[in-house]
Amino acid sequence: MANLERVDRDGSYVYSAKTFMLVQRHDFPAMLQVTTEWVERYRLPLAFGAHGGALTLNGRFDEAVLALERALRLGPRDPFRAEWQYRLARAHFGAGRYELARDWSQSAANTNARLEWPPIHAAALLQLGQREAAQRAFNEHMKLHPKFTMAQALSKVPGDAPGCVQMRNRLVASRRELGLRD
DSSP, X not given: OHHHHHHOTTOHHHHHHHHHHHHHHTOHHHHHHHHHHHHXXXXXXXXXXXXXXXXXXXXXXXXXXXXXXXXXXXXXXXTTHHHHHHHHHHHHHHTTOHHHHHHHHHHHHHHOTTSOOOOHHHHHXXXXXXXXXXXXXXXXXXXXXXXXXXXXXXHTOOOOSHHHHHHHHHHHHHHHHHTOOO
């Protein structure tokens, strides 16, 4: 990051590196500040996607939805499209909009089934009372990713804001009920 700052102190890649560093440090309030500056300065799909992730990790799900929808609109062929769809599913799940969480998670899986995201659509189906469909979705995910663990699932929602903790607890409980072990 220091080298990037020497070359282009306020460049988009510097914001990206700062965001990544703050994720690693689990400093989500600072991450939110950096991504807010990033979207104000550059208005790129990557900036909006990162901002949506920061908002989610700070428990601000409705704002996250707006940022992630913007990332998808700005980058219809963005290589991170599936990631933005997954983050959108996570934000909807956090807000209790399980139908939208299911739909966006399934869209992410359809966009790129090879990436090992926790199956939010399975957890959303369970929250909607559709136990059999949830189990099928979970089993399909585990068939594609047999070494998937709870630790991987937890790594996608590390925030400690109250809303994020509540979302993580619902996701963990759903996945355990469907058979994911530690």
